[in-house]
Amino acid sequence: MPHRTNPVVAKKGPYVVELEADKTYYWCSCGRSENQPFCDGSHKGTTFEPVPIKLDETKKVGLCGCKHTKSPPFCDREHSKL
Numbered sequence: 001m002p003h004r005t006n007p008v009v010a011k012k013g014p015y016v017v018e019l020e021a022d023k024t025y026y027w028c029s030c031g032r033s034e035n036q037p038f039c040d041g042s043h044k045g046t047t048f049e050p051v052p053i054k055l056d057e058t059k060k061v062g063l064c065g066c067k068h069t070k071s072p073p074f075c076d077r078e079h080s081k082l
Contacts, residue, residue, distance in 0.1 A: 005046065007031040011065030012082060014075035021058045026050035027073030037063040037073070 008031030015037035019025055025038060029051055032042035039050035051073045055061075064072065066079035 007048065007067030009066045009068075009079075009082060010036045012079045013065055014062030015065050016060055016062050018058065018060045019053065019055050021055055023054070025053045027053055027063055029067060029072060031067040037065060 007029060010028070010031045010033070017037065027037055027050060028035070028039045028043070030043040030046055030048035032046075033040040034042070043049065053063075053073055062075040064075045064078070066082055068078045068082065069076045070078060
């Protein structure tokens with residue numbers, strides 16, 4: 001049975017990235033990915049799942065690096081409480 005642990009804090013702050021319109025990205029929710037802030041499959045064996053992101057327009061966004069956001073995948077400054 002997969003085990004649930006706390007997510008790994010990959011970065012105490014957001015990853016500011018430009019995402020292209022109509023392209024699907026997968027945000028890493030476990031913090032284990034070597035390809036932060038995106039999923040590389042490192043969540044296998046846990047109950048974490050990647051969060052799909054698809055925007056209607058190309059724009060820069062702040063994706064959560066601490067993995068404790070209350071509004072995944074976007075940074076809500078929850079890292080300031082860690």
